[in-house]
Amino acid sequence: MFSPSLNAHKPLFLSNSNNKPFSSPFLTQQPLFFLRLSKTHFKPTTTLSVSATLIPSSPSPSIQQHYQPYRPPPSPLPSQYKSLDTPSRLEILSNRLGLWYEYAPLIPSLFQEGFTPSSLEEATGISGVEQNRLVVGAKVRDSLVHSNTDPEIVASFDLGGAELLYEIRLLSASQRDAAARYIVLNKMDAKGAQDLARAMKDFPRRRGDKFWENFDYTLPGDCLSFLYYRQSREHKKPSESRANSLQMALEAAESEKAKSVVLKELEEGGERKEKGDGEIAGGVPVPVVRLKIGEVAEATSVVVLPVCRSEDGGKEKILEAPVGV
Template sequence: AKQNLYQPFRPPPSPIPPKFRSLDTAGKIEVLADRMGLWFEYAPLISSLYTEGFTPPTIEELTGISGVEQNCLIVGAQVRDSIVQSNAKPELVAAFETGGAELLYEIRRLSTVQRVAAAEYIVEHGFDTKGAHDLARAIKDYPHRRGDKGWEEFDYNLPGDCLSFMLYRKSREHRSPSELRTTLLEQAFEVAVTEKAKKAVGRELHGYSDEERAKEEEVKIIRVPVVRLKFGEVAGASSVVVLPVCEAEEGVGKINEAPMEFESGGEFGVVEAEKEWRRWVVLPGWDPVVAVRRGGVAVSFRDDRKVLPWNGKEEAIMVVMDREKKTVEAEDGYYLVVTGDGMKLERGSVLKERGVEECLGMVVLVVRPPRDDDDEWQINDDEWD
């Protein structure tokens, strides 16, 4: 049977409550003038009058509701509807039953999920209009601040952490020490939710703890290069190295299966391996990689924060290691080991203290993917020996 593609037009449901739908123009004006019913019930009547040709100044003259308040009521009601439709907690919806249009108006630019979280935070902390405005701006602004100092220490899904980061960032605009800077940091610490965020703010406020300072010193003497690829760098390299690639999720077995021997030869530099392998990567002929004659392999990770013993950048990395050097010998070197949380880099001295004698291999290089938005990240000198 031929499918009937015609679908009759069904207008969207009216935002006007049933009890107000039969009102004529005079009735709508009367309801608005006397504020009859709940604010989110009579707010749609304003839009209805607009469609009838009334202007904001005319409605203000007839009802006493200013143009600014009209807009606030209309938008606030729409935001409230989205929160109701998201199956938010009844107590949250009830909190905006007798008022709060001006607060909901401030979070209008957020997604529905963010609106619910922001509304809960506003109610819980008793925010006024300015507080709601600052919170919404902090949530909206956070993703655009990627790369700012401390950004990765705060949780984007938590309004408190977003607000904390905004205050933390503002504090850095003032000289240290200063009363204003200290006040902003104290506020940031107070609203921070996660432990990581509190530590980041605490470091700015009180300085590093002895434990954190020791870790910072350890990072300064890292004996493994961390390189960020540049776009087109491989194509322009005078020499390249080809390595088999394993995904960390594939496990230790896959790493051990990767070809140990492979070399290029002939006039065209054709790479020949002792066995077939599905995934390979071509890297510039950097000295640490070229030095691995046999047993080299690249292990790819989706999130560096779970792998590196120093602060990660929440991005993918590729760890190049020498499987010929499985014995832990160099105290200042780094090795790839298997832990309860998966594979990660560990310093030789730490492994020796634990009595670990063998690992998957010695790490010779950590490679970050190219970025077109931050030229300064091509090579991080702080992470070089």
């Protein structure tokens, strides 16, 4: 008969192909023993039981959601509009009843009720582009009010100022205040406001350019002047386009250092243009005539005189020109 006996000399661990212990959520890393059967009567005295604990698997990563752009909360409705129903709000937008920055908050409130830019355009006649300008312009105006901007400057945008304020939306609070003041004082249009905002944003990145340090970053006019000055340098030769850009830079500049740099460039450009027309600044033009062999034969001395046309004032130029013997 066979009888079971335990062999405790050679424990065996489960392992994988890399000779590392095999890990499983159902088996623990404990030594296993083989049973050696003898020829005695097999009488099992103990019962081998295997207990397995189910290790919960790690939770699967959640499905990655698509990026949702940040949308600031809509501006609170003015008190006179809170009690109005949807048809009444649509009527206000359709007929432009009131000031633009007062009825602009009605647009996001209608979006919350299910309207889209296209459906709102059909109902009110306000295009999607204009809807965006009204909403953003109203927020820029609110930022100017919170920044304690001069009330007279803010009031200058009450009539049709949404497009102007929209152009300075990317500036900081302090830059918006300075830009709004410059726009009002110089009576700029939307294109001018766009150039001003672009010049103020771009100016710090132009550090190292020629004469950059002569323009004041805190002055919007100097930022705009530097933009026009850089555009003038794109024309290497004196031309009307270069002169126009420099003239615009001179008119936009606020500091005296910026004005002096642009004015100097204007004067040098005028001198270079005169030189290009055949005039030599600060000198006397002297045409050279080469003499042929034999023309000065048997002469004891040779006098070299300038040659000029009679209408050029020959007498004065001859007296001014050097004489070589």
